[in-house]
Amino acid sequence: MTDWIGDVFTSDTGWRHLEALVDVRDRMAGTPGEREAAEATRDALAAACGDAALDEFEIQGWTRGDSAVETPAGAEECIALPRSPNGDVAGEFVDLGYGLPNDFEETDLDGKVVMVASDVPGWYDRYLHRREKYYHAVEAGAAAFVYRNHVEGRLPPTGSVGTSEQPLGEVPAVGVSKEVGARLGRKYDGETVGVSVSAEVGDATSQNVHATLGPETDEELLVTSHVDAHDIAEGAMDNGAGTAMVVELAHALADREDELDTQVRFVCFGAEEVGLVGAAYDAANRDRDDVRAVLNLDGVVAGRTLEFYTHHFDALGDAVREVADRFDHPVSITPEMGPHSDHWEYVQHGVPGYHVTSQTDGAGRGWGHTHADTLDKLEARTFREQAILLTALAVELADDGFAVAHASEADVAAALEAEDLAEGMKITGDWPY
Numbered sequence: 001m002t003d004w005i006g007d008v009f010t011s012d013t014g015w016r017h018l019e020a021l022v023d024v025r026d027r028m029a030g031t032p033g034e035r036e037a038a039e040a041t042r043d044a045l046a047a048a049c050g051d052a053a054l055d056e057f058e059i060q061g062w063t064r065g066d067s068a069v070e071t072p073a074g075a076e077e078c079i080a081l082p083r084s085p086n087g088d089v090a091g092e093f094v095d096l097g098y099g100l101p102n103d104f105e106e107t108d109l110d111g112k113v114v115m116v117a118s119d120v121p122g123w124y125d126r127y128l129h130r131r132e133k134y135y136h137a138v139e140a141g142a143a144a145f146v147y148r149n150h151v152e153g154r155l156p157p158t159g160s161v162g163t164s165e166q167p168l169g170e171v172p173a174v175g176v177s178k179e180v181g182a183r184l185g186r187k188y189d190g191e192t193v194g195v196s197v198s199a200e201v202g203d204a205t206s207q208n209v210h211a212t213l214g215p216e217t218d219e220e221l222l223v224t225s226h227v228d229a230h231d232i233a234e235g236a237m238d239n240g241a242g243t244a245m246v247v248e249l250a251h252a253l254a255d256r257e258d259e260l261d262t263q264v265r266f267v268c269f270g271a272e273e274v275g276l277v278g279a280a281y282d283a284a285n286r287d288r289d290d291v292r293a294v295l296n297l298d299g300v301v302a303g304r305t306l307e308f309y310t311h312h313f314d315a316l317g318d319a320v321r322e323v324a325d326r327f328d329h330p331v332s333i334t335p336e337m338g339p340h341s342d343h344w345e346y347v348q349h350g351v352p353g354y355h356v357t358s359q360t361d362g363a364g365r366g367w368g369h370t371h372a373d374t375l376d377k378l379e380a381r382t383f384r385e386q387a388i389l390l391t392a393l394a395v396e397l398a399d400d401g402f403a404v405a406h407a408s409e410a411d412v413a414a415a416l417e418a419e420d421l422a423e424g425m426k427i428t429g430d431w432p433y
Contacts, residue, residue, distance in 0.1 A: 004256060008391055009384045014248025017044050018241060018383070021227075022234035022375045028082070029228045029271035030061040030204030037227050038207050041243055041268050045211035048250040049266070052211035057281045059271050060167035061204025064231060067174050069146065069184070070194035076184060078174040079232060080197045081130075081147060083162035083274055087172040089113070090194040091143040095185035099133040100124065101423070110141035113193050115181060118157055119150040125420060129340060130159045132424040138170045139427070144195035145173040148181030155370040156180070158230045160274045163429035167275070172197040206270030208278045213253050214260035214398065221264045221398050222294045223249055224279070224342055226272030233373040241378060242297035243268050245387060252391040261400040262292060269342050272298075279342035283349070291351050293397055293404055296343035297390070299357030302366070304382050306331050306389060309338035309355040311347050312415055315404035316354055323392045331389070332359045337412075337419055339430065348432055350407040356390070409433060 020040050026033040038054060046052035060083070067080040070090075091112045096103050099116025114137045120128050130147060137145045149157045154177045161169035172195050176184065184193070209227065212220075225242035229235020250266050269278030293316065300306065310316040310333060317333050324331040338344075343353040360366055367373050396402060413433040416422045425431040 004252065004391070005388055007255065008248070008252050008388050011248065011251065011384070013251045014244040014387060015380050015383055017041070017247045018236065018244035019375065021240040021243060022236050025234065026231045027227060027229040027235055028231035029206050029274045029277070030059050031063070034206060034228050034270060038209050038268070038270060041209045041227055041247065044247045045209065045250050045266055048254040049211035049213050052209065054207045054209055056205050056207045057278065059204050059206045059274065059277050061202045062274070063200040065198035065200060067197045068195070069174060069176065070196070071184070071188055072191065076176065076180050077156065078176045078180070079156045079158055080199060081158060081173040081175055082160040082230065083168050084173040084197045084199065085168050085170065086198055087144070088194065088196040089143045089172060090192055093184065093188045093191055093193040095189045099136070100128065101136060104136040104140045109137065111143050113144045113146060113195055114142040115146035115148055115184060117148050117150045129424060129428070131161060131428045134161050134169065134173060135427045142171060144171050146181070146184070146195065147173065147175045149175065149178045149370070151366060152178055153372070154179050155372055158232055158369050162275060164275055164280065165429055168201065206278055208270055208282055209268040211250060211266045212263055213250065213257055214263045217263045218290050219262055219292045220290060221262055221292050221394065222267055223264055223394060224267045224269060224294060224296045225298060226269045226278065226342055228270055228273050230273055230369060233371045234375055235373055236375040236378055237299065237302045237373050238368045239272070239298050241301035241383065242299065245297050245300050245383070245390065248387045249391055249394055252387065253394060256395060259395055260398045262398040264394065264398055272342055276342055276345055279345040283345040288346060288349050288351050289406070291346060294343045294346045294351060294353035295356065295394060295397065296341055296354060297356050298341040300386055301358065301378050301383050302368070303358030303360045304385070305359040306386055307334060307357050307359045308332065309334045309336070311337055311353060313352040313404055313407070315402070316352055319393060319396050319402065323389060323396060326392065327389060329385070329389060337415055337421055339421065339425065348412060350409055350412055352404045352406065
């Protein structure tokens with residue numbers, strides 16, 4: 001009964017797929033590289049499931065060009081944030097520190113170039129997403145947005161702007177390293193600086209990858225990840241590891257298919273990094289009442305201990321605890337809302353869902369969304385340990401004895417309000433209620 005554990009721990013199927021994904025190099029949404037990675041994932045899933053396919057959809061294309069922060073002493077190194085509009089603007093430079101909501105209200109930012117940090121102070125009660133800070137700056141009349149990494153190492157951060165209704169942002173946006181940001185704040189606060197961004201924009205397509213295992217039941221368990229990654233690095237942590245883990249789970253569950261009471265659908269989404277576009281497309285075209293739960297893998301393997309956001313679905317937390325106790329393996333369970341990955345396109349409508357990521361050292365994204373998101377940061381041992389736990393969890397969730405009730409949209413909205421997340425979602429255009 002436990003032979004499967006040794007098979008998973010000694011398997012190199014998922015890790016080899018991770019290597020294949022990072023070797024694609026540019027998996028930016030809508031690019032040939034993203035398509036190549038999706039086709040490779042389809043083929044890897046087909047080897048386990050036999051019925052893998054691509055589902056294509058249209059997106060707003062964006063290809064990086066040149067960008068600059070121009071100071072009186074010359075240009076500083078930066079990178080454009082994806083879906084920044086083209087532009088060449090100048091204005092008084094304002095270092096707004098953390099960029100908390102009150103900071104935008106208390107400072108005259110009209111026509112100015114605003115810089116904010118990528119973190120929040122330890123005493124602040126919630127994380128502020130990049131896009132929330134960006135749209136606070138837009139609402140305040142800023143001419144441009146500069147996003148400063150809070151992690152040392154001369155690495156500028158990336159991450160998209162824009163909304164589902166208006167995919168391109170409203171003002172030019174760039175990322176700078178902590179060190180460049182410190183220099184800008186020290187030397188040029190109150191001085192005139194310029195920000196320029198050039199990018200190629202136009203129509204593009206992305207695709208989701210689908211495969212299934214188990215009996216043909218009306219109800220399905222979705223096991224998900226995203227294939228795309230930012231174009232500045234390998235995208236190993238975000239989210240090559242998640243997609244490779246989906247492939248590993250498909251092969252592990254294929255060997256245990258007779259234990260599945262519910263159909264398992266594997267979905268590896270496209271275009272997550274530019275607004276959860278692939279997941280939104282899938283959720284809009286699926287009968288969400290038939291989704292038992294979503295097991296979304298985004299950020300696994302980056303740390304040895306898995307972290308499960310369970311969005312107040314107590315039965316999901318109980319299932320994780322049962323598996324963790326069975327293997328005497330530590331996990332972290334966070335019951336609160338987490339609206340920043342593909343699961344959210346289902347959870348916001350009341351579908352039970354996990355966001356499975358890694359417990360890290362508290363440095364935010366760390367190497368994620370920078371040039372340093374590379375394979376050398378990950379360990380095969382961690383991948384294999386987590387594959388065992390996640391395989392066991394998937395079998396548990398697909399069992400007829402497992403039950404979890406859907407929530408009402410009103411309950412989800414109330415939880416977001418209670419956790420002070422609603423305000424930010426309304427600012428970014430992500431509030432669906």
